[in-house]
Amino acid sequence: MSDISTLLxxxxxxLFTDLxxxxxxRAAEAGEWPGDLWPALEENGLTRPLVPEAxxxxxxxxxxxxxxxxxxxxxxxxxxxxxxxxxxxxxxEAGMAVPDGAITLADDQTSLDxxxxxxxxxxxxxxEQVPWAGSADxxxxxxxxxxxxxxxLLERDRISVESDTNIGRDPxxxxxVSDASPAAVADLPNGFMPAPMLLFAALARSxxxxxxxxxxxxxxVEYAGDREQFGRxxxxxxxxxxxxxxxxxxxxxxxxxxQYACRAVDVTPRASLAIQEIATAKIRTGEAAxxxxxxxxxxxxxxxxTEEYRLHYLTRRLWSWRSEFGxxxxxxxxxxxxxxxxGADELWPHITSLPKE
Amino acid sequence: MQAFNLDLCELPxxxxxxxxxVRAFLxxxxxxxxxxxxxRSWVGFDGDFSAxxxxxxxxxxxxxxxxxxxxxxxERYVVIEELLAAGAPVAAHWIGERxxxxxxxxxxxxxxxxxxxxxxxxxxxxxxxGMSEPNSGSDLASIRTRGVRADGGWVINGQKVWTTYAHxxxxxxxxxxxxxxxxxxxxxxxxxxxxxxxxxxxxRPIRNxxxxxxxxxxxxxxxxxxxxMLVGEEGNGWQQVxxxxxxxxxxxxxxxxxxxxxxxxxRRAGExxxxxxxxxxxxxxxxxxxxxxxxxxxxxxxxxxxDAGVQPxxxxxxxxxxxxxxxxxxxxxxxxLFGVSPRLDGGDDFEKALAYVQxxxxxxxxxxxxxxxxxxVIARGLGLR
Numbered sequence: 089m090s091d092i093s094t095l096l097x098x099x100x101x102x103l104f105t106d107l108x109x110x111x112x113x114r115a116a117e118a119g120e121w122p123g124d125l126w127p128a129l130e131e132n133g134l135t136r137p138l139v140p141e142a143x144x145x146x147x148x149x150x151x152x153x154x155x156x157x158x159x160x161x162x163x164x165x166x167x168x169x170x171x172x173x174x175x176x177x178x179x180x181e182a183g184m185a186v187p188d189g190a191i192t193l194a195d196d197q198t199s200l201d202x203x204x205x206x207x208x209x210x211x212x213x214x215x216e217q218v219p220w221a222g223s224a225d226x227x228x229x230x231x232x233x234x235x236x237x238x239x240x241l242l243e244r245d246r247i248s249v250e251s252d253t254n255i256g257r258d259p260x261x262x263x264x265v266s267d268a269s270p271a272a273v274a275d276l277p278n279g280f281m282p283a284p285m286l287l288f289a290a291l292a293r294s295x296x297x298x299x300x301x302x303x304x305x306x307x308x309v310e311y312a313g314d315r316e317q318f319g320r321x322x323x324x325x326x327x328x329x330x331x332x333x334x335x336x337x338x339x340x341x342x343x344x345x346x347q348y349a350c351r352a353v354d355v356t357p358r359a360s361l362a363i364q365e366i367a368t369a370k371i372r373t374g375e376a377a378x379x380x381x382x383x384x385x386x387x388x389x390x391x392x393x394t395e396e397y398r399l400h401y402l403t404r405r406l407w408s409w410r411s412e413f414g415x416x417x418x419x420x421x422x423x424x425x426x427x428x429x430x431g432a433d434e435l436w437p438h439i440t441s442l443p444k445e
Numbered sequence: 446m447q448a449f450n451l452d453l454c455e456l457p458x459x460x461x462x463x464x465x466x467v468r469a470f471l472x473x474x475x476x477x478x479x480x481x482x483x484x485r486s487w488v489g490f491d492g493d494f495s496a497x498x499x500x501x502x503x504x505x506x507x508x509x510x511x512x513x514x515x516x517x518x519x520e521r522y523v524v525i526e527e528l529l530a531a532g533a534p535v536a537a538h539w540i541g542e543r544x545x546x547x548x549x550x551x552x553x554x555x556x557x558x559x560x561x562x563x564x565x566x567x568x569x570x571x572x573x574x575g576m577s578e579p580n581s582g583s584d585l586a587s588i589r590t591r592g593v594r595a596d597g598g599w600v601i602n603g604q605k606v607w608t609t610y611a612h613x614x615x616x617x618x619x620x621x622x623x624x625x626x627x628x629x630x631x632x633x634x635x636x637x638x639x640x641x642x643x644x645x646x647x648x649r650p651i652r653n654x655x656x657x658x659x660x661x662x663x664x665x666x667x668x669x670x671x672x673x674m675l676v677g678e679e680g681n682g683w684q685q686v687x688x689x690x691x692x693x694x695x696x697x698x699x700x701x702x703x704x705x706x707x708x709x710x711x712r713r714a715g716e717x718x719x720x721x722x723x724x725x726x727x728x729x730x731x732x733x734x735x736x737x738x739x740x741x742x743x744x745x746x747x748x749x750x751x752d753a754g755v756q757p758x759x760x761x762x763x764x765x766x767x768x769x770x771x772x773x774x775x776x777x778x779x780x781x782l783f784g785v786s787p788r789l790d791g792g793d794d795f796e797k798a799l800a801y802v803q804x805x806x807x808x809x810x811x812x813x814x815x816x817x818x819x820x821x822v823i824a825r826g827l828g829l830r
Contacts, residue, residue, distance in 0.1 A: 198674060309827055309828065329829050333820035341739050348453060352528070365738075421731060423730075424728055424734070428727060435734075436531075440464065
């Protein structure tokens, strides 16, 4: 980690520790925008770490950004931080200006139509389950223009939103646009079929999941140390120790898989070449998320099932995040098809050749 | 925050050329080596193969001059993962190169080093580990093999068991009780180098459930061990054993034991007629590969720390626990995907590999520390005990 990255991670942890509390999470899940947290993140450059300095960002690598996403997951931060980080980076990569405020993104490649020309573009269509739709100031999406795909940036006041929420109780509303003028339009690079938003938001979710799993582990260790039954702390029971050991192995695997994919994005000549590493991260962190949530609740007993105790802020998000931007199913089908097509004798050479620098 | 020290490792620039060199060697040397043999992974024993590795300078390569070549632990990692991925028969030199040699380097006398290390590096002198006894498995400190002072050395009586390849080894490093335990049951233990050709040593193979002879019982009846075969200090055996065990956790052998079967699963999936191939196969293989890639990165991260002189005990144990669970999951997935009955004599490579791994599988979570012991170590690292 670079010095600036260490500094940002510390700032992140301090802000989340102070501002993401049980009360603020409850308020956010009831639909209240965290009006003190978001400006604090923006002021400290945490919302655009990947945007080059020339474009008003911090110019970090994905590896250096990992701790920010990890911390956001660890604290279940109820803000579109991961979305804004990825969208800002995508905009900068596409040579588009990065607007102020929160930006969300959608990976749907088929539901928006773009008409017109450079002098006047119009977007129409409907996107389902857009993270933080209605809260974010801008949405980065893909629209079809004849047989071309283009990146379009939409402003919040040009869209209508039907609210919906995932079980993390973060907004996942549907948006509709009708002949709306986009704030900006750019070409999508050719020869790259998965939506870049799908790919890089999957990576961001992997890092968030690694953080949230670490958060579950810490809550469990703390609780097992405090709670006594049969005259001794739960932590002293071998059955509990072994469950938490399994949880720790999953936390370690999630952390490694997500970091590895971050490095792959940094070192491959084109970020989109890191697709297999990102697939690996999303598959592995997704599996770990399911196991971690199950163990976390089992170790906590009934208290973990209450609204009052904070475990569920993490576990409900883990269940949501693992299915967003491609569940394990989607990424494993992709990775497995690549491996099978490569052939049995290429399996090992292939694994050791990643990431392709 | 429980942060694991698993910073990603970048292999040194020399690794790529070394990897190609090892691959070329293996391609040539193992050209005729059947899949059923490869499936045995690091349990496969072939002294001639070990000697060839020694001749190439790939044994003890991290050891200091004049014994080793002072290469980095990451270069050694590359050699070992290539050997394991190819299913090379590495068992003959495995223990000596991984554990006994490093133990002798760290605690042994100059004379012991001069006498024993060249044979290990040459791939001609084979070692086994004398720890477990009939009534001492996971509870190692309870061993009862005794060493009693005699003129010019020690006389040893007792019995070791589950001693892998003792019947094909030249030496055993035996953990022996030489003093009373007293309040500290870890006290009074010492390690000796036992020449297995010594009078009074009886080695009997114990046939395992696969029908193979790999592990043994070893009986000591008034076996005389000269003073100069004591390793390290008398009574310091427990500390030395702990250090020795740290050499064996987290290596690529902890997740590549079933790799040969994965290769055959990919082959079988690829050979299915396109209309019969399904997302189901792709998804299962995709998941396996995601686990494999992650484990390799975790194992490399630990190797990089070992190279830097750090002993990441918890992280190394995490890798072993996770790696073993992964290895053991493979036959079940193979069964789910293909529903093939494993066969001993007939059948194709996949069926033969499955036959071996399905049976050997149950031993993976026993050797080198059971899953239960490993989870206890991790729990201690978490501050639970």
